[in-house]
Amino acid sequence: NAGVMQNPRHLVRRRGQEARLRCSPMKGHSHVYWYRQLPEEGLKFMVYLQKENIIDESGMPKERFSAEFPKEGPSILRIQQVVRGDSAAYFCASSSTGRLNTEAFFGQGTRLTVV
Amino acid sequence: SQQGEEDPQALSIQEGENATMNCSYKTSINNLQWYRQNSGRGLVHLILIRSNEREKHSGRLRVTLDTSKKSSSLLITASRAADTASYFCATDQAGTALIFGKGTTLSVSS
Numbered sequence: 001n002a003g004v005m006q007n008p009r010h011l012v013r014r015r016g017q018e019a020r021l022r023c024s025p026m027k028g029h030s031h032v033y034w035y036r037q038l039p040e041e042g043l044k045f046m047v048y049l050q051k052e053n054i055i056d057e058s059g060m061p062k063e064r065f066s067a068e069f070p071k072e073g074p075s076i077l078r079i080q081q082v083v084r085g086d087s088a089a090y091f092c093a094s095s096s097t098g099r100l101n102t103e104a105f106f107g108q109g110t111r112l113t114v115v
Numbered sequence: 116s117q118q119g120e121e122d123p124q125a126l127s128i129q130e131g132e133n134a135t136m137n138c139s140y141k142t143s144i145n146n147l148q149w150y151r152q153n154s155g156r157g158l159v160h161l162i163l164i165r166s167n168e169r170e171k172h173s174g175r176l177r178v179t180l181d182t183s184k185k186s187s188s189l190l191i192t193a194s195r196a197a198d199t200a201s202y203f204c205a206t207d208q209a210g211t212a213l214i215f216g217k218g219t220t221l222s223v224s225s
Contacts, residue, residue: 004157033212042203042217043158056211091157093213100207101146103160 002027004094005074006107013082013114021077021110025094032075033104034067037089049075050098082114121204121216128223134191136219138204139184145207147180147187152201152218161189161202194223 005024013019025032030051035043045059049069060067064082069075079086089111093104122137138147146165150158164171164180164187171178177190191198201220205213 035215043215045209045212045214048212058209059212093158100211100213101163101165103148103163104213106150106157106159108157 004092004105004107006090006092006110008110009108011110011112013112015083015114016081019079019082019086019112019114021079021090021092021112022074023077023092023094023107024074025092026096026105029094029096029105031095031098032069033093033095034075034077035091035093037091037109039088043091046077055098079112082112084114087112087114121202121219123219124217125220126222128194128221130195130223130225132194132223134194134198134221134223136189136202136221138187138189138216140187140204140206140208140214140216141185142208144182147178148205148213149176149178149187149189150203150205150215152203154200158203191221194221196223196225199223 004026007022032049034046037043047060047067048056052071064080066078089109091106091109093106095104120139128134148163149161151161152158162173162178164178166182175192180187199222201218203215203218205215
């Protein structure tokens, strides 16, 4: 049973380009969470999705950022017109229940560098 | 900010010593979890303690929870070089997602 898969592991984008980060949850998991981690910082919650639904996007910046989790395929975090401040590690986690009394399984992250 | 706060920010010890990290949070919770992150990697779940529990053990790990003080501690006994990592507490105080603290960076030297 493969764990949470994120790709790419590393992504370099020039300012103004778009970044697409993918996350395939663990088999059987339909709840996905995206977090952002700046250097030497903890993880900041961005968005929580269930298949085809955004449940909580309170941590998402209002502009340029969007997320989806379609019926088929991975969850996508999309950042349009990237700026240097978007450089960070983006982690995806999945869980089977969506209840917070069970562990979340994390991917290895995508490290985005904006040059 | 809804984040919890870990203390200390960084901790350096020798192999064989015990390491204690603390976490404080702001609002009531149903459970608290501890995670480990090795450099450049994702987070790995260590232990979950529910709000009606005061102490929990898992191998060399011991976690305590004091809901009256809104704090938790993680004790790693007989530390090893392989324990070198960052340790984060996470709570469900936001309701829909885990909220993480800034972490404690532990360095264990041999």
